[in-house]
Amino acid sequence: MQVEQPPVDRVRQIQEGPRRGLLLINTGNGKGKSTSAFGLALRAHGRGKAVKIFQFVKVPTARFGEHRTFEALGVPVEGLGDGFTWKSKDIDQSAELARQGWAKAREAILSGAYFLVVLDELTYPLIYGWLPLQEVIEDLKARPSHVHVMVTGRRCPQELIDIADTVTEMQLIKHAYKAGIPAQRGIED
Template identity: 40%
Template sequence: MTDRDTRHKNAMQKLKQHVDDKVAAATEERGLLMVFTGNGKGKTTAAWGTVTRALGYGYRVGVVQFIKGLWECGERERLVEDLNLDVAIMATGFTWDTQNRESDTAACLEVWREAERMLADPEVYLVVLDELTYMLKFGYLDIATVTAALENRPSDQTVIITGRNAHRDLLAMADTITEMQEVRHAFNNGLKARRGIDF
């Protein structure tokens, strides 16, 4: 065995011990609050990936889509026939298109009632609140209402919240925070969003 092979083996043994120790220390079992935020692409896509994973194990999943409701969504189109998936959509589209705070707030509150129903249901294993952060930023929803629903959800239920500029109270509550960082985005260089890739 060469010196490099020996160093590699020793490094992998240390890494394995570190991982084994972390696994042994992780004894608490409950649902998580996860926040996918940041200005980079992929927050919703990551959430849909987790939806697919949960459905693959036969769990019930609820998805509430704020903001992008009228847009095509390849993941939603593919998974919508799964009987374990419940999707609620704020059917107004982008707020910069509607430009009507009153109607956007009403639409938000209507779909939020669906979110509250899902968050109160112990049979729903995973709830995705897609683009929820904007509802808080624009003042369509009150942060106290959202945090109360999250705090009172069933203990085994995991929630994923997506969107830029996540509220500090959500970040404080979260078990896992992933920040997507934009390094370069094709759209900013004049490339159109592609069906099946971007939506």
């Protein structure tokens, strides 16, 4: 590692454009996409903003660490799926749940009732063809100007990236699971 001097002469650029709702995306093969989105939700909630979280893969009865925390804080989290596709007993049912889930998420986004709507794992029903990408894009474009939307999931379609304001790609460098260490509660859930 090369030691460097900390920056001391920083010129602060003040943006002059209007504030508006942003479309943010966390994608990539690295860990942290959902965790980052949940941190954003906590930040908004901490500022007294209305937040709603939809999880497109998690089942409605999921009780992971984030669910317990958000419940205690009064932040609504709604599981819309039936779990991981490789565990699904009926993939057509998984697709139907995604469509029903999008209807709920769409309504929340377009209602303008929320400052931030998190669409956790939305990329999966998009890349599986369960949701029409163009319809999702049009709905996101039609959202009220104050509504921020955060999308998470691997392999985000380029068309969605193209309309986003901020896109972060999580890059996998090293993962404990590949070294034979199992998932651990409080870290991976």
